[in-house]
Amino acid sequence: MRALSSSLAVLFLLAWVGIAPAQPSFDCATATGAAERAICLSPRLSADDRRLDEAYRRARSSLGDAEREALRAGQRDWIRRRNACGADPACLAEAYRSRLQELGTLAAPPPGPADEAAPAGGLPSLARSLGGIARVEPGPNGTAIAVTAPGERVTLIEKTGVISAGYPWFLIRFEGGRGYQWGGDLCTEGVPQPGTRRTC
Structure with missing residues (x-):
């Protein structure tokens, strides 16, 4: 008082x-x-x-x-x-x-052409979600900001040092913004990307 x-x-x-x-x-x-x-x-x-x-x-x-x-x-x-x-x-x-x-x-912009031009196996690179959750910070306790549908196209921007159940968390771009998604819920298009579950 x-x-x-x-x-x-x-x-x-x-x-x-x-x-x-x-x-x-x-x-x-x-x-x-x-x-x-x-x-x-x-x-x-x-x-x-x-x-x-x-x-x-x-x-x-x-x-x-x-x-x-x-x-x-x-x-x-x-x-x-x-x-x-x-x-x-x-x-x-x-x-x-x-x-x-x-x-x-x-509030970051969606993926653009610059994100897609990367050397083989490097980042950024194209990927697809296997069905997962994008979060504001890497790790399973991060606040959820979006659900990425199975098959949804995303861009891997950066691999973090945060590991859960053997897979790292990636900073990704998806339609509508950016966030962090677990590598176990991601597959890469064409060139394998260490840390993702598999190639699509």
């Missing part, structure tokens, strides 16, 4: 002297919890919140219905993690930085 009173007092003082407080994407008059109040009082965190809101909207507009629902679920999970920071500005800044990076990955 004391923290809430202090936050309101600061906002009132700023308004009284004619300095407009920073405005995040949400209404500070209805801010709840230490994290939201800290964001309202910080111009930097407020700017980060506006940037994240714009990045979220861009990513959402590039996805299909199923992917949008996964994105919404990921955003709800992220808000819970952000709120766990409380009023710690360093923790909040890192939460925004990592989520902005994730959303930037989602």
Whole structure:
């Protein structure tokens, strides 16, 4: 209660002297919890919140219905993690930085001709999904952002050092964005690619 009173007092003082407080994407008059109040009082965190809101909207507009629902679920999970920071500005800044990076990955363009011109066995290279899940970070615990259908064409961009059940995770491009998919759920077209299950 004391923290809430202090936050309101600061906002009132700023308004009284004619300095407009920073405005995040949400209404500070209805801010709840230490994290939201800290964001309202910080111009930097407020700017980060506006940037994240714009990045979220861009990513959402590039996805299909199923992917949008996964994105919404990921955003709800992220808000819970952000709120766990409380009023710690360093923790909040890192939460925004990592989520902005994730959303930037989602809003990337689909595969293009440049992705398809790679030396034999090198990356990028063409592949197909055997039916899998694209995630915002490599590993089975990463937030799901899309389901890639069996036979869906993707581009392998980079092999990560994260290994699950003997197969690495790849950064891939698929129609609608980019994400990480397990190599065991991928097959390559023509030239074998170490780390994928087989050639298609």
